[in-house]
Amino acid sequence: MKKVWVIIHSYIKRNRIMIINHPILGPRDSAEFTYIGDAALIDRPDWQAEDALAQFVDYGYLRDNPAGKHKELWFHEQGDRSFLVVTRDTTTHEISGVELARDVARKRGRRK
């Protein structure tokens, strides 16, 4: 059994198939998810700020779009409908970290 897993794992790694290791549900095919975009979308600007317009233009339209490590939001639409923050390398598609978006937001001081 272990041997089979090693073979599958090496196949996945070689072909860079994107498996997202869901914190609650375990490894899931990325095809179950809908890609939302840069994880910076969690931090919605304050609409009452002095420069709210500039902040919302930035939030809505401008992206870092890095080549390399990218933190991004994936929505488990065909699963438990949780939002995840996935750290993925955009040059290799390798996934190096998965967290619940809720936990990430709470760590940044959000209540919900």
Add this chain to the structure above:
Amino acid sequence: MRYSGLRVIKEALTGHKGWKPAWREVAPKRAYDYVIIGGGGHGLATAYYLARNYGAKNIAVLEKGWVGGGNVGRNTTIIRSNYLLDGNEPFYEHSLKLWEGLEQDLNYNAMISQRGILNLVHSDAQRDAFTRRGNAMILNGADADLMTTEAIQTRYPFLNVNNARFPIKGGLAQHRGGTVRHDAVAWGYARAADSLGVDIIQNCEVTGFRIEAGKCLGVETNQGYIRANKVASCVAGSSSRLMSKADMRLPIESHVLQAFVSEGLKPILPGVITFGAGHFYCSQSDKGGLVFGGDLDGYNSYAQRGNLPVVEDVCEGAMAIFPMLGRVRLLRMWGGIMDMSMDGSPIIDRTHVESLYFNGGWCYGGFKATPASGWCYAHLLATDTPHEYAKEYRFDRFEKGRMIDEKGVGNNPQLH
């Protein structure tokens, strides 16, 4: 050297000893009037029209790899001008008109074939939308033809018009659309630009911009510093990467789009067919291979390689309308990186840095736009005013709410 039939005969009789390289190998000079970053179709077209239309001398095109090695060699070679919105249609129609005269203009055989493009209709609502689009095209001087199912069946008897989910109820055709040999576009523009004195410098990667007091003075490259009066970025696919060196964040995400070629077949498909509802479009190359593709993978990527779920999706789309393809084998597949902009339309504009210009955000419509993109970008570089056909392609349209969103899906780059 001018290419012609007579020349071919002469060379054949003299042992093909007279052919010369299509463009010169040059080392970069220390300063240029114009430095164009990116030796793809758009960059080379820009250099060519800058030299031809505006008499500019002293132009360099810097290419980090080789000419024709980027997206101009990775697309599915389709040309068309079937857009709806005022900001887009005149631009793309101008592009199609330039395609029609391109081979004579460049003295280069780009195998331009106006075999027509057909967008399939599956419902009354879609027919209404396509009728509207066809009218918008005609108003802008393009051609459009709303075809009935019977007319489509006569032309393409192999189509499955009775698919249970997406029965074919007609289609919008543009008979002037078609396909082009994409490598030849890059080579043809490179050769024509070179003959007007443009320096094409391959293996020259821009590593940074030298910006002082808000003005771009030149570019740092792996072949040393190059001074320039004007610096023009033209690297769709890598725009964010390059412009981040000038501290710019763009309204762009980079996404991977896959394309496929089947084994060679006898001529079966006279034209381009798009089955948008099923995420599939297809044409047949002159070599016989079916050239086809579908949707984006849908996540940020610079890998030039996609994943298998999309391969399956595209092949399912193919089987839905071309059941006869069931036994055809896939020969090659690859991915290209798209500058997906926030409204699905491109940007040709100045930047906040003086004498630094930007051309990008072509989503997956960059190839057909090549001539007009070069034409309008050259106008912007030479005159510092936007060209009439590209005046809506501004950076500030997002802030001002003047988006050019053909599909109306908002700021979701992966959905355009």
